Amino acid sequence: MYKELLLEWKQKNAFVGILIYVISTVFLTYFSFKRIISPETYNALFWIIILFTGVNTVSRSFMQESEERQLYYYQIASPQGIIVSKMLYNSLIMLVLTLIALGVYVTFLGNPIQNYNLFFVAIILGSLGLGIILSMVSAIASKTGNNPTIMAILSFPIILPFLNTLIGLSSNGINGIDSAQNLKFIIVLVSMNAIVAALSYILFPYLWRD
Amino acid sequence: MKGMWWKLLGIVLVLYAIIGGFLMPVPSMPILNETIRNTYFHIPMWFAMMILMTASLVNSIQYLSSGNLKKDTLASETINVALLLGFLGLFTGMIWANYTWGTPWTNDVKLNGTAVAILIYVAYIILRGSLQDEHRRAKVAAVYNIFSFVMMMLFINVIPRLSGTDSLHPGNGGNPAFGEYDMNSTMRMVFYPAVIGWTLIGTWIVSLRMRINKIENKLFYD
Numbered sequence: 001m002y003k004e005l006l007l008e009w010k011q012k013n014a015f016v017g018i019l020i021y022v023i024s025t026v027f028l029t030y031f032s033f034k035r036i037i038s039p040e041t042y043n044a045l046f047w048i049i050i051l052f053t054g055v056n057t058v059s060r061s062f063m064q065e066s067e068e069r070q071l072y073y074y075q076i077a078s079p080q081g082i083i084v085s086k087m088l089y090n091s092l093i094m095l096v097l098t099l100i101a102l103g104v105y106v107t108f109l110g111n112p113i114q115n116y117n118l119f120f121v122a123i124i125l126g127s128l129g130l131g132i133i134l135s136m137v138s139a140i141a142s143k144t145g146n147n148p149t150i151m152a153i154l155s156f157p158i159i160l161p162f163l164n165t166l167i168g169l170s171s172n173g174i175n176g177i178d179s180a181q182n183l184k185f186i187i188v189l190v191s192m193n194a195i196v197a198a199l200s201y202i203l204f205p206y207l208w209r210d
Numbered sequence: 211m212k213g214m215w216w217k218l219l220g221i222v223l224v225l226y227a228i229i230g231g232f233l234m235p236v237p238s239m240p241i242l243n244e245t246i247r248n249t250y251f252h253i254p255m256w257f258a259m260m261i262l263m264t265a266s267l268v269n270s271i272q273y274l275s276s277g278n279l280k281k282d283t284l285a286s287e288t289i290n291v292a293l294l295l296g297f298l299g300l301f302t303g304m305i306w307a308n309y310t311w312g313t314p315w316t317n318d319v320k321l322n323g324t325a326v327a328i329l330i331y332v333a334y335i336i337l338r339g340s341l342q343d344e345h346r347r348a349k350v351a352a353v354y355n356i357f358s359f360v361m362m363m364l365f366i367n368v369i370p371r372l373s374g375t376d377s378l379h380p381g382n383g384g385n386p387a388f389g390e391y392d393m394n395s396t397m398r399m400v401f402y403p404a405v406i407g408w409t410l411i412g413t414w415i416v417s418l419r420m421r422i423n424k425i426e427n428k429l430f431y432d
Contacts, residue, residue, distance in 0.1 A: 136357060143350045144340045153336055157329035158358055161365035188368055199360055203353045206274050 015093070018057045022101045025049050030108040039112050043171045046105055047163060050098055050130070057097065058090050058134035059151040062142035079208040083135065083200055091131030098127045114176030122170035125189040129162050132193055136200040139207055165189055217414050223407025227254065250404050252306060255299035258408035262292035262416075263331075267359045270352035282348035285355060286338060287419045291412050293331050300324060323366040330358045 029045055037045070102123065106113075113119050137155040144150050169185040227250050269285035272278070303324075304314040315321060337354055341347035 140337070140350055140354050140357075143346060144337065150337065150340055153333045154354065157326050157333055158361045160326050161361060161368070164365075192364060195360065195364070199357055203274075203356060206349055207353050 014060055018053065018097065019100065021056060022049070022053050022097060023104050025052070026101060026104045026108060029105075033109065037109070039174045040171060042109065042112060043167060043174050046102070047126070047167050047170065049101060049105075050094075050126070051159065051163060053097055053101065054094055054130040054134050055152055055155055057093060058131065059138050059141065059148065061086055061090055061135060062138045079205040080201055082208065083139070083204040086139075087132045087135045087197060087200065089131075090135045091128045094127035094131040095124065098123050113174050115173045117173075118182060119170055119173030121186060122166060122173055125186065125193065126166045126170070129166070129189065129193045129196070130159070132196050132200065133159055133162060136196065136204070139200075139204060143207065162189070162192055165192070216410055220407050220410030220414055223403045224411055227251075227404035227407055250401060252299055252302040254401065254404035254408045255295050255302065257405045258412050259292045259295040259299060261409050262288050262295065262412050263359065266292065267356060270355040273348060273352045274356075277345075279344060279348055282352060283423055284416070284420060286335075286351065287416050287423065289331055289334060289355070290419065291415045293328065293335075294415075295408065295412055296324070296328055296331070300328070323362075326365055327362050330362055334358065 026049060029049070134155055137158060138151060141151040141154055165185055165188050169182065169189065172182055172185070266285045266288035269281045269288065273281040273285060303321075307316070308314045334351065334354060338347055338351050341350060
């Protein structure tokens with residue numbers, strides 16, 4: 001499984017490409033808005049950028065691999081091992097990307113965040129969730145023969161409930177709201193992550209054994 | 211005639227729901243007034259849709275454990291019919307909302323849930339369309355079906371409680387309701403048969419589509 005992670009890490013140039021993608025998207029929003037926007041728009045825009053970045057990044061994780069390499073993985077690892085390592089790796093990548101994106105975003109568009117702890121909890125849970133959900137969807141989409149639109153079609157409706165909760169939590173973080181509502185959001189996000197991870201763990205072997 | 215009774219029952223129940231729904235007395239409530247009769251059409255369609263979607267989920271799980279292609283066809287045809295009922299439910303709801311709320315679409319948790327559910331299942335159909343190999347299609351579609359059903363259930367059941375904003379729907383947040391407690395016995399007499407009737411009609415369409423599918427496959431392979 002760790003070998004898996006190392007293998008993934010070798011595709012660094014793809015990572016740099018995504019990095020440029022994030023930065024230029026943020027720059028684009030900066031050019032469109034020019035100054036601090038209302039906290040709601042700020043928040044929503046940030047997560048939309050992250051979502052598109054996520055779809056672009058994670059869709060590579062299964063699609064870029066050739067049949068031969070998949071056959072090789074098939075021989076050296078169990079399907080559960082593969083999906084778990086993919087999910088971990090993608091979550092990690094998402095976390096790094098989100099943090100970098102946040103840095104660039106704050107530099108250009110200003111920083112209205114008031115409750116940092118809460119906002120970072122949202123970022124960690126968010127990148128974890130995006131990594132997990134998108135890994136599974138990417139596994140499904142890769143079966144259709146590298147069709148990039150299918151990834152977006154499949155993932156957006158599925159990710160919506162998650163994103164909705166996430167935006168709620170991080171908006172509380174930005175506005176510095178310290179209510180009991182936050183704990184509820186966090187519990188729901190954690191349990192969603194757990195459910196999706198468990199589902200992928202159960203279902204992925206069926207996809208893999210092809 | 212064997213095996214016909216439930217189809218007849220379905221027709222009778224839906225006819226009864228239509229006739230009874232328009233003619234039988236309803237309790238008069240503020241705001242809703244006579245539009246309460248939409249309960250007999252809008253909600254039973256949703257119920258039937260949810261029942262069919264659950265049936266499709268069961269078929270997908272059965273496919274994954276048995277590898278029987280017939281289960282997969284059944285799952286996909288069930289989704290098609292559920293989607294049809296979903297659209298009917300959506301349109302009846304929108305017509306109703308246009309008169310009661312003054313607009314066919316508002317930012318309501320239930321409406322958003324519906325939109326997501328419809329998007330998910332349209333995506334399911336597109337996914338099936340983009341795969342050629344039968345066994346691979348069946349497997350991928352079944353996995354997506356199970357995965358998305360769970361996410362949809364999360365969206366419909368968890369998010370409305372979380373957001374703290376009540377739905378505009380009657381029965382939520384102190385709106386005049388046709389919920390469990392406000393529906394009187396006359397209304398129940400029409401409502402429950404309507405649910406069963408629509409489900410039976412849906413099942414019938416599924417069985418017809420299954421037979422068409424069988425014939426088409428036979429022609430294709432001959």
